Amino acid sequence: QVTLKESGPALVKPTQTLTLTCTFSGFSLSTSGMGVSWIRQPPGKALEWLARIDWDDDKFYSTSLKTRLKISKDTSKNEVVLTMTNIDPVDTGTYYCARVHTTGNYPDYWGQGALVTASS
Amino acid sequence: DIQMTQSPSSLSASVGDRVTITCRASQTISKYLNWYQHKAGEAPRLLIYATSSLQSGVPSRFSGSGSGTDFTLTISGLQPEDFAYYFCQQSYSTSWTFGQGTKVEFK
Numbered sequence: 001q002v003t004l005k006e007s008g009p010a011l012v013k014p015t016q017t018l019t020l021t022c023t024f025s026g027f028s029l030s031t032s033g034m035g036v037s038w039i040r041q042p043p044g045k046a047l048e049w050l051a052r053i054d055w056d057d058d059k060f061y062s063t064s065l066k067t068r069l070k071i072s073k074d075t076s077k078n079e080v081v082l083t084m085t086n087i088d089p090v091d092t093g094t095y096y097c098a099r100v101h102t103t104g105n106y107p108d109y110w111g112q113g114a115l116v117t118a119s120s
Numbered sequence: 121d122i123q124m125t126q127s128p129s130s131l132s133a134s135v136g137d138r139v140t141i142t143c144r145a146s147q148t149i150s151k152y153l154n155w156y157q158h159k160a161g162e163a164p165r166l167l168i169y170a171t172s173s174l175q176s177g178v179p180s181r182f183s184g185s186g187s188g189t190d191f192t193l194t195i196s197g198l199q200p201e202d203f204a205y206y207f208c209q210q211s212y213s214t215s216w217t218f219g220q221g222t223k224v225e226f227k
Contacts, residue, residue: 004163039216046124047207047218060214063121096164105211106154108175110163 002026004036004097006114012087013120020114022080022097029055029075035100036080037107038071042093050095053080054102091118122146122210126219132227139195141206141222146189149212153191155184158205158221167206168193198224 008020020038027034037052051071052060061069070083080097094115098107123146133139143153155168166175168184171191181196195202203226208219 037216039218046220047209049216049218052214062215098164104169105152105214105216106166106169106209107216108166108169110165112161112163 002099002109004099004109004111006095006097006111008095008114008116010115010117012091012116012118014088014118016087018084018087018091018116018118020082020084020095020097020116022082022111024078024080024097024099026109027099029053029073029078029080031055033102035102036073037098037100038080038082038095039098039107039110040091040093040095041113042090045093047096050084051082052100054100087118089118092116121215122149122213122217124208124210124217124219126208126222128222129220130223130225132225133198134227135198135200137198139198139202139224141193141208143186143191143193143208143219144189145191145210145212148188149210151187152210152212153184153186154209154211155182155193156207156209157202158207160205164207195224 004024035054038050041047053071068085073080094113096113098110125144151171156164158164172184207221
């Protein structure tokens with residue numbers, strides 16, 4: 001059974017760095033063809049893809065946010081970490097991680113999401 | 121980025137109705153269009169991938185069609201558990217983009 005769960009601070013102050021962890025089970029990120037993506041949804045807006053990391057440590061970032069994002073994995077812990085620097089109130093939203101089959105490039109399992117509020 | 125336009129933003133329907141949701145891409149995405157169901161407090165659930173392939177465990181009343189830029193999700197015979205939020209996603213490019221979503225409400 002594949003599960004993913006996002007964790008991190010619920011409240012972050014502007015200019016701070018946000019660190020989110022995706023802890024998963026039911027698959028391994030050392031398996032060929034596996035990846036994990038981060039996606040967010042600001043209140044009342046559409047989902048926005050942020051970043052992806054693949055089994056071979058290939059990394060991909062949103063063009064508009066790439067200077068602020070860093071994605072990494074710890075295969076032994078079944079974790080993927082996303083850091084976002086210089087947080088702004090517009091970064092408020094629900095952050096999701098999802099498993100990706102890199103050949104199909106679609107997320108087949110998602111976490112429930114973690115709500116992050118950026119406010120002073 | 122590829123823009124995804126989903127319609128309608130909401131609809132009211134009754135149990136047993138046939139419901140259709142559409143998604144239009146700003147450029148051709150071949151067959152790389154996926155559909156999800158999302159209920160509040162739960163993880164989004166993959167329903168359809170690659171336009172028309174039914175994800176394992178998803179009831180056959182859900183179906184998808186289309187190609188190029190225009191795609192459709194159909195629910196044939198709406199069930200009480202189908203009242204939810206639905207969104208499309210293009211996987212043609214590594215930089216995914218999503219439709220705004222459709223809320224299916226009880227009439």
